[in-house]
Amino acid sequence: MSSVRCVALCRFFFQGDQTIKALDHVDLEIDEREFVCLSGPSGSGKTTLLNAIGGLDKPTSGEVWVAGKRIDTLGKSELANMRLHQIGFVFQAYNLIPVLTARENIEFVMQVQGVDPEQRRRRSMSILGEVGMDDMEDRRPAQLSGGQQQRVAVARAIVSKPAMVLADEPTANLDSVTAEHLMDLFVRLNETHDTTFVISTHDQRVMSYARRLIGMVDGRIVTDEAH
Amino acid sequence: MTPMPGAVLFRLAWRNLWRNYRRTIIMLAAITLGVWAMLFMTAVMRGMVDDMVQTAVRSLPGHVQIHHPEYRDDPSIANSMPPPDQMLLDALAQAGVVAWAGRVRVPAVITSERDTRGTTLVGIDPEAETGLSFVSDDIVEGRFLGSPDDKGLVVGRKMIDDLETRLGRRVVVMSQDPDNEIVDRGFRIVGVYEANLENLEEAFVFTGRRYAQSMLNMDESISEIAVLGKSYRDVSDLSHLKQLEGSAREVLPWYELDAYLGTMLSTMDGFVLVWIIVVFLTLSFGLVNTLVMAVFERIREIGLMQALGMRPSMILIQVLLETFLLLAVGLAAGNLLAVVSVAALSDGIDLSIVSEAMQWMGVADVLYPALEIRDLVTTNVVVIVLGLLAGLSPAWRASRYQPVEALTKV
Numbered sequence: 001m002s003s004v005r006c007v008a009l010c011r012f013f014f015q016g017d018q019t020i021k022a023l024d025h026v027d028l029e030i031d032e033r034e035f036v037c038l039s040g041p042s043g044s045g046k047t048t049l050l051n052a053i054g055g056l057d058k059p060t061s062g063e064v065w066v067a068g069k070r071i072d073t074l075g076k077s078e079l080a081n082m083r084l085h086q087i088g089f090v091f092q093a094y095n096l097i098p099v100l101t102a103r104e105n106i107e108f109v110m111q112v113q114g115v116d117p118e119q120r121r122r123r124s125m126s127i128l129g130e131v132g133m134d135d136m137e138d139r140r141p142a143q144l145s146g147g148q149q150q151r152v153a154v155a156r157a158i159v160s161k162p163a164m165v166l167a168d169e170p171t172a173n174l175d176s177v178t179a180e181h182l183m184d185l186f187v188r189l190n191e192t193h194d195t196t197f198v199i200s201t202h203d204q205r206v207m208s209y210a211r212r213l214i215g216m217v218d219g220r221i222v223t224d225e226a227h
Numbered sequence: 228m229t230p231m232p233g234a235v236l237f238r239l240a241w242r243n244l245w246r247n248y249r250r251t252i253i254m255l256a257a258i259t260l261g262v263w264a265m266l267f268m269t270a271v272m273r274g275m276v277d278d279m280v281q282t283a284v285r286s287l288p289g290h291v292q293i294h295h296p297e298y299r300d301d302p303s304i305a306n307s308m309p310p311p312d313q314m315l316l317d318a319l320a321q322a323g324v325v326a327w328a329g330r331v332r333v334p335a336v337i338t339s340e341r342d343t344r345g346t347t348l349v350g351i352d353p354e355a356e357t358g359l360s361f362v363s364d365d366i367v368e369g370r371f372l373g374s375p376d377d378k379g380l381v382v383g384r385k386m387i388d389d390l391e392t393r394l395g396r397r398v399v400v401m402s403q404d405p406d407n408e409i410v411d412r413g414f415r416i417v418g419v420y421e422a423n424l425e426n427l428e429e430a431f432v433f434t435g436r437r438y439a440q441s442m443l444n445m446d447e448s449i450s451e452i453a454v455l456g457k458s459y460r461d462v463s464d465l466s467h468l469k470q471l472e473g474s475a476r477e478v479l480p481w482y483e484l485d486a487y488l489g490t491m492l493s494t495m496d497g498f499v500l501v502w503i504i505v506v507f508l509t510l511s512f513g514l515v516n517t518l519v520m521a522v523f524e525r526i527r528e529i530g531l532m533q534a535l536g537m538r539p540s541m542i543l544i545q546v547l548l549e550t551f552l553l554l555a556v557g558l559a560a561g562n563l564l565a566v567v568s569v570a571a572l573s574d575g576i577d578l579s580i581v582s583e584a585m586q587w588m589g590v591a592d593v594l595y596p597a598l599e600i601r602d603l604v605t606t607n608v609v610v611i612v613l614g615l616l617a618g619l620s621p622a623w624r625a626s627r628y629q630p631v632e633a634l635t636k637v
Binding site for chain 2: 051054056057058076077080081083084085089091095097098099100104108109111112113114156
């Protein structure tokens, strides 16, 4: 069963008389447990595609299906619910909630899901260990390095066992060693948790981890090959 | 649908409140001072009105008054009424009646060897008046009357000064009898009283009831019966007296006798509410500004929370919860400050420096602020309700952001 299906997906932005085609009739199918990299230069539409798949942005036209359900027609609350239960996000700029500690950030999604405190604590401590952060649970984001923050963000994205993780340039702000560790972590999680990963990047090192590499230029898919 | 995660919303709201420590402290100080101003000024106003009513009630009317139906239009001897019959005596013996006294009260002229003044001659039962009216407590020179047959005259300090006479001297009091004949009698001044309000000291002179009745040739008739209940605020305990109303007598509560004060008291609650709202409106500009800034600074974070699966309604509730906590802390501090400052002034505020103005308003020189539970409740409810309404706009805006727009805001 496909995890993601996009049919003739378009996302246009209008600036005066000018129309910017961020996504231009994109057709795409991603199966469960795939490890996919979207590559391409800046402005090629990678992030816009991820946003559309994650229900963060409404396409101008076309269809987006996630886990067999069409999501481009859903309302805000339904989309939030879909993201809460099916998708984990990792953003380029870490994006942790600054007033919560590392553990509280990880538990945040589970709290919104209504997971009981005991289970939340057990799972968050386990995932903190998995990302090598088990001694930093009480630190706030400002007390963590960029790499550590990104590991907390990854832990938060996968702790509730979503069917799919969408990562937008997850290594862009990391040094090469930390980036390598993060990608190793993604691969391990993909294999052990059966989670589908869709990662946008223009970093060659990240692309080398992909099992399927999709190239984009000017809002269109120009290459799609197994890696 | 996922239930509201109350604990995490509360934690986020509380911690967000202290993110910009200085701004929160300034806003809290403003709310605290505003709430204090609402409560303290209300307590002062309540104290003032309370004092006006207490003074008015003690200056003879009582909580309920029984008199001839025409007496209010023409308070002359012609409109007197017979002494209380058994039915009235039974009604006056019922629970709810704390004290009562029958009086003779007629317009009169008082003359000393130097001057003449218009006044009201009041014939009283001294024992019955104790606790009911001001005069027995306010004797400052000489003595109070001893019995209804006492032939002495108790005069106010101002009247003594006006007449240029003094304790122990004789004066002549002149009035009319039921046949409209002039009657007069010489009285010796046996006591001098000083009232809360100087104008009362000119308004009334007192003698024994039976002595007044004999002077005015009115047998056992009386002008009025003043009845004291448990509280001037609620005279429902005395409502049974109303049933005795008929062609020979009228029964009126104090607020109908003194319509000005009655209206003032009944409109006081509305005035307090308007005062609270006006103070809050000045506060609300700062409050809305604080909340708008707090939301504006966190747009990306709001986008992140939406991306992670928080519904718009949860974002709305989180911002409103933040507003509520800000208001609750400010209210707690403001309430505490008001209670402490009113308690610190339990001995009263000395306003003798503006004594004349206070006298004119019918208020004593010392003002006792009265903080009432209902004013505390009204203030807290109004501030919370209006505060949440003020917070609704920024909260609504926060919940309406598109996640992708919010996440890319710089």
